[in-house]
Amino acid sequence: MYRPEIKVIDCTVRDGGLMNKWQFDDSFVKNVYNSLIEAGVDYMEIGYLSSEKAFSRDEYGPWRFCAEKDLKRITGDGEKKIKLSAMADIGRIDYDDIPPKSESSLDMVRVACYVHQVDKAIALAHHCKDKGYETTINLMAVSTVGLRDLNEALEDLNKSKVPIIYLVDSFGAFYSEDIDTLTAKYFERMPNKTIGIHCHNNQQLAFANTISAIINGINFLDATLYGIGRGAGNCPLELLLSFLKNPKFKVRPLVQCIEEDIFPWAEKIDWGYSVPYMVTGVLNQHPRSAMAHMESDNKNKVTEFFDSVTSVL
Amino acid sequence: MYRPEIKVIDCTVRDGGLMNKWQFDDSFVKNVYNSLIEAGVDYMEIGYLSSEKAFSRDEYGPWRFCAEKDLKRITGDGEKKIKLSAMADIGRIDYDDIPPKSESSLDMVRVACYVHQVDKAIALAHHCKDKGYETTINLMAVSTVGLRDLNEALEDLNKSKVPIIYLVDSFGAFYSEDIDTLTAKYFERMPNKTIGIHCHNNQQLAFANTISAIINGINFLDATLYGIGRGAGNCPLELLLSFLKNPKFKVRPLVQCIEEDIFPWAEKIDWGYSVPYMVTGVLNQHPRSAMAHMESDNKNKVTEFFDSVTSVL
Numbered sequence: 001m002y003r004p005e006i007k008v009i010d011c012t013v014r015d016g017g018l019m020n021k022w023q024f025d026d027s028f029v030k031n032v033y034n035s036l037i038e039a040g041v042d043y044m045e046i047g048y049l050s051s052e053k054a055f056s057r058d059e060y061g062p063w064r065f066c067a068e069k070d071l072k073r074i075t076g077d078g079e080k081k082i083k084l085s086a087m088a089d090i091g092r093i094d095y096d097d098i099p100p101k102s103e104s105s106l107d108m109v110r111v112a113c114y115v116h117q118v119d120k121a122i123a124l125a126h127h128c129k130d131k132g133y134e135t136t137i138n139l140m141a142v143s144t145v146g147l148r149d150l151n152e153a154l155e156d157l158n159k160s161k162v163p164i165i166y167l168v169d170s171f172g173a174f175y176s177e178d179i180d181t182l183t184a185k186y187f188e189r190m191p192n193k194t195i196g197i198h199c200h201n202n203q204q205l206a207f208a209n210t211i212s213a214i215i216n217g218i219n220f221l222d223a224t225l226y227g228i229g230r231g232a233g234n235c236p237l238e239l240l241l242s243f244l245k246n247p248k249f250k251v252r253p254l255v256q257c258i259e260e261d262i263f264p265w266a267e268k269i270d271w272g273y274s275v276p277y278m279v280t281g282v283l284n285q286h287p288r289s290a291m292a293h294m295e296s297d298n299k300n301k302v303t304e305f306f307d308s309v310t311s312v313l
Numbered sequence: 314m315y316r317p318e319i320k321v322i323d324c325t326v327r328d329g330g331l332m333n334k335w336q337f338d339d340s341f342v343k344n345v346y347n348s349l350i351e352a353g354v355d356y357m358e359i360g361y362l363s364s365e366k367a368f369s370r371d372e373y374g375p376w377r378f379c380a381e382k383d384l385k386r387i388t389g390d391g392e393k394k395i396k397l398s399a400m401a402d403i404g405r406i407d408y409d410d411i412p413p414k415s416e417s418s419l420d421m422v423r424v425a426c427y428v429h430q431v432d433k434a435i436a437l438a439h440h441c442k443d444k445g446y447e448t449t450i451n452l453m454a455v456s457t458v459g460l461r462d463l464n465e466a467l468e469d470l471n472k473s474k475v476p477i478i479y480l481v482d483s484f485g486a487f488y489s490e491d492i493d494t495l496t497a498k499y500f501e502r503m504p505n506k507t508i509g510i511h512c513h514n515n516q517q518l519a520f521a522n523t524i525s526a527i528i529n530g531i532n533f534l535d536a537t538l539y540g541i542g543r544g545a546g547n548c549p550l551e552l553l554l555s556f557l558k559n560p561k562f563k564v565r566p567l568v569q570c571i572e573e574d575i576f577p578w579a580e581k582i583d584w585g586y587s588v589p590y591m592v593t594g595v596l597n598q599h600p601r602s603a604m605a606h607m608e609s610d611n612k613n614k615v616t617e618f619f620d621s622v623t624s625v626l
Contacts, residue, residue, distance in 0.1 A: 175556065176521065176524060176525070176528075203520065203552055204514075204519075204520050204521070204552060206517075207516065207517050207521075208517070208518055209521075211488060212489070215489075215490070236517065236586075236591075238588065238591060239591060242591070243488065252616070252619055255592075255615050258615065259614065259616050273585075275572075278551065278552060278555070300576050302568055302572045303565070303568050303569045303572050
């Protein structure tokens with residue numbers, strides 16, 4: 001049995017690109033695109049929507065920008081059989097740089113923000129909605145937000161016209177009981193919104209917490225192929241589709257894409273569970289210290305890392 | 314807040330040894346032993362209790378046997394500050410080979426069995442109990458046991474004198490809802506027993522399912538350092554102790570042991586999440602086909618493996 005309201009959003013290129021400055025070639029992105037279509041995935045988040053003034057194309061690959069010319073190289077001229085999404089960061093995109101939906105291959109813009117940016121996020125999301133896009137707001141790092149701030153943010157989001165609000169475990173700090181508690185809070189404060197979930201795998205709980213979210217009524221689910229993503233990575237898409245019962249989903253195209261396109265990247269960039277990510281997850285900290293450690297020449301010196309971030313755990 | 318009844322059993326040497334025929338040198342086993350003591354872990358499962366007639370010491374390391382002379386090399390003559398456990402497989406140990414508790418460094422014998430072996434397991438566990446050991450029965454592969462067989466097995470176990478019965482997810486097939494359903498069944502049929510949990514990580518759910526088990530009232534928890542174990546491995550001990558709130562537990566000694574003793578083994582043997590293990594987990598199959606694939610020269614050809622075990626997933 002399945003819940004038809006459930007939508008799966010693949011973030012392979014967008015979140016994986018955090019590890020390689022979005023330097024995926026077109027062949028990789030096309031293969032992911034076609035595999036997701038074949039697998040029946042609902043949305044592909046293909047990158048960030050950024051102003052060309054904010055980043056240089058000499059340093060960053062096309063999926064930092066998601067300009068229409070970039071998107072067209074992937075989708076071609078035929079019918080687009082999956083919805084495309086891009087994430088917008090506050091302050092890195094000018095309103096005028098966002099084309100109207102009628103001139104774009106994008107279907108959805110997701111606005112990521114921290115709690116102090118909620119009003120700016122709502123303004124940007126409203127702007128995108130007025131231009132014709134589906135919109136979400138993804139409230140990041142909610143594991144570090146105090147109760148009063150959270151209540152206020154959720155009430156502001158509830159009053160907005162944005163229909164989908166995400167619960168984001170940016171630091172991979174949540175246990176299933178946190179998902180239960182926060183989902184109840186989100187639905188209580190935003191009874192008419194659709195809720196989404198985006199998990200990180202610092203404590204090997206990204207998939208499990210996504211399942212907890214589904215059980216609690218969350219319907220927008222983020223995942224990536226083989227869990228590719230920053231640090232400990234994300235909820236693995238192949239596990240998620242295997243769990244979901246909707247007959248439209250197929251796992252084999254994902255397995256094939258992992259073999260052909262993700263394994264080669266796994267040899268070049270390093271993501272997934274490791275002790276430093278577990279430690280920052282347990283401590284409810286941004287993984288930047290763990291990422292720096294994992295990129296150093298001493299990545300196996302995990303006791304030194306442990307001592308550097310905490311004297312008691 | 315914590316539940317004082319919770320006991321943690323480290324299976325690093327016993328379950329990890331399935332990957333290298335228990336060829337851990339004494340220095341490794343001593344370091345694990347001392348680290349577990351320092352971390353406050355309740356039991357160390359140091360290997361299998363096997364008859365010297367069943368296996369050759371030329372091929373298998375000492376932890377396939379757990380003879381008293383092997384154990385003494387690790388514990389020395391001082392006070393033993395952690396309880397030691399060994400697992401006994403039906404048919405691989407003669408009753409006469411088991412010394413009385415008064416002549417052994419072992420505190421607990423855990424009898425592993427499949428559902429059709431429950432009566433033999435009870436007989437062996439009773440024999441060990443009569444010799445003075447703590448005992449458990451670990452009913453394996455319960456994900457493949459039909460309802461009538463399960464009810465009958467649990468009723469037989471309930472009538473036995475064995476105080477601790479394990480729920481074992483041998484194939485890494487369970488989701489949290491399975492843990493909920495089966496824990497309720499175990500407590501319903503065996504109201505006076507203590508229940509334990511042993512999970513495998515085929516679907517990255519070993520830790521999460523152990524948490525679900527804790528929430529459901531399960532008090533004996535198996536884990537291994539860095540998840541070392543056959544195939545996709547086990548619930549990582551460092552994650553479990555970080556989650557548990559008992560102030561006697563310390564994580565740092567585990568981190569240090571992982572750095573010094575487990576990382577070197579991670580370069581020699583291969584465990585942890587991979588697509589073939591995920592596929593057998595989803596299909597509720599023994600991981601032997603996935604293990605054979607991972608040991609072949611084609612371990613990255615995961616689509617071929619997928620096709621070989623299923624045409625539809």
